[in-house]
Amino acid sequence: RNIALEVPVWDPDICIQCGKCVYVCPHAVIRAKVVPPELLANAPASFKSTEARWKELPNQKYVLQVAVEDCTGCALCVEACPVKDKRQTGRKAINMAPQLPLREAEAQNWEFFKQLPNHPRFDGIHFNNVKNVQLLEPLFEFSGACAGCGETPYLSLLTRLFGDRLYVANATGCSSIYGGNLPTTPWTFEAATGRGPAWSNSLFEDNAEFGLGMRLALDEQMNLARELVGRLRNVIGAELADALLNADQSTEQGIAAQRERVAELRRRLEGWRAETAALQPPIADLPSLISNLLAVSDKLVRKSVWIVGGDGWAYDIGYGGLDHVLASGHNVKMLVLDTEVYSNTGGQASKATPLGAIAKFAAAGKHTRKKDLGMMAMSYGNVYVAQVAMGANDAQTIKAFLEAESYNGPALIIAYSHCIAHGIDMAKGLHQQKLAADSGYWPLYRYDPRLHAQGKNPFQLDSGAPKIAFKDYAYNETRYRMLQQSHPEEAEALMKAAQAAVNEHWRKYEEMALKGIGQPHDGAGAMVGGAKSAGTLEPRVAV
Ligand code: SF4
Ligand code: SF4
Ligand code: SF4
Incomplete structure (x- = not known):
C-alpha cells in the first residue's frame, strides 16, 4: 500500500528478542521467526539476522522483518520496545526511518522472509508468553483499520493462539468493516497448510446468537x-x-x-x-x-468459537443476546473490543462511554457511569470473565485468552482498545492503556469459575492499587479535555464525580479479591482470599 512515510528499522545488535513489537503491531506487519542458519544462505544482502536466544532452540537464527509496503507508520512497535540504545539517546532496538530509501530492498527482504518456515504450534515450546507467541503465524493481517488501532492487536493475538481452529462471529462495527472489506479480507490462512480461521459477520443485534x-x-x-x-x-x-x-x-x-x-x-x-x-x-x-x-x-478436532464485536454491540444493541448466550452455559467465548464509543459510525456514546467523556449524544460530557459488564457476567458464577489491556500488562492478556479458551463454558473478555475517537496521539495508545490501569479506572482482573472447585477465590485482581489520579490519565485525551476547555466548571464537577466512581469501583473490586465473591455456582469449594493488590480498602485518590 505504501502509505507510511516512516517505517521501523531493526537493530539486531541490541534487540533482546522480547517480541513486544510483534505483539502490538495492529497490522501484523512486523514479524519474527527462528530458523536454522542454513536457510539464510541465499538471503538478500541487506537481510538481517542474529543468534536466537531460546534455550529450547539452540544454534538457530532470529529474524525480525517488516513488510514496509504494508506498514502504516503508526510507531506503536517503537513505543513498545523496552530497549534503549545506550550509544545514542532517544534511540531503541527499533527506530523509525524514511520508507522510500528502504522500500525496494525491504520488499525483497519481506519476500525472502515469507518463504522461511513458521514455527509449529505443538513442538514443546509453550506459547503462553509474549516472547514465544511472536513465533506463531498471525492469520489476521494488513487490515484496513486506522494506523495504530487498539482493537486489531487482540484479533491478531487470537489467530496466533488458536489458528485454524478459530471460528469468529463478528458483530457489525469497526471490526466487521476492517475485517471484511470485501473482496479483500485480512483473515488469512497458514502458509504451510492452507487452513485458516472461519469468519462471518452478522448484525449488531444478533451476533451473540x-x-x-x-x-x-x-x-x-x-x-x-x-x-x-x-x-x-x-x-x-x-x-x-x-x-x-x-x-x-x-x-x-x-x-x-x-x-x-x-x-x-x-x-x-x-x-x-x-x-x-x-x-x-x-x-x-x-x-x-x-x-x-x-x-x-x-x-x-476441537474448535474454538469466538464472538467478537465492539462496545456498541456488547453493551448496547447486542446486549440482550450477549447476556442470553452467556447464560446458556455453552462453550463460546466473547471478545469485546471496548473503545467506549461507536467508533465506526462517528463516535456516538454507548453504555461503555465513561462518565465525564464527550461523545456524540453526550456533547456536554456523559453524566452517567460506564456499565460494569464484567460484574454483570460474573454474577452468573459459571462464566469466565477477564478485563485486559495489553498496553498495561501484555502477559495478563495472553493468560486471559488462554484461560478463557481452555474453559469448557462461556467466557467474556473485555479488552481496552484505544481509538482515534479518544483524541490521542495514536503512537501513545499503549501508554494510555497503562495509565488507565494505573489510575484504577481499568482494573485488570480474571474471574475463573474453575477455582471454586479448588477452594479458591475465583476472582483475581491483576492490577496493583491506583498510582495516579484519574485526571492524569483522562486529560491526555481530547474526549475529556474538550469539556475542560469549553465548560471548565462543568468539567471539574464531572471529573470529581468520575474520580469518586473510580474509587468506589476499585474498592468493590479490591474487596472481591480479598474476601471472595458470591457463592460457588456448583456448590463446590469454599471461598478464600486471593488478592494480588496491596490489601487496603481505602480510596487512593481524594475527591
Ligand atoms: S509502525 Fe505500526 S504498522 Fe508499522 S510495523 Fe510498527 S506497529 Fe506495525
Ligand atoms: S521490542 Fe525491541 S527488543 Fe523486543 S523484539 Fe522488538 S526490537 Fe527487539
Ligand atoms: S475507528 Fe478506532 S477502532 Fe475503528 S479502526 Fe479506527 S482506531 Fe480502530
Missing part, C-alpha cells in the same frame, strides 16, 4: 462424526476409532495428535470408499456412511 449457532452446529457435526466412528469401528480399525473418541485435546500437542488421527481416518475411509463391496460382513449403506463421515471428520 449467531455465534451460538456456530457452536451448536459444530457440536452437532462433532456428535455425528463420533456416532459414525462408532458405527464404522470395524472399517476404521478398533484402535484408531477408540483413539479418536477418547482423545485428550486439552493441549496443542493433544490437538496435533488428533489432527494426525483424523488424517489417518480420512486415508482409510478413502481407501474403503473404492472397495466397499469387499468388506465382510457387509455394512448397510456403507458408501453413504463413509461419505458422511468424510464430510464431518474435521469436526473431531
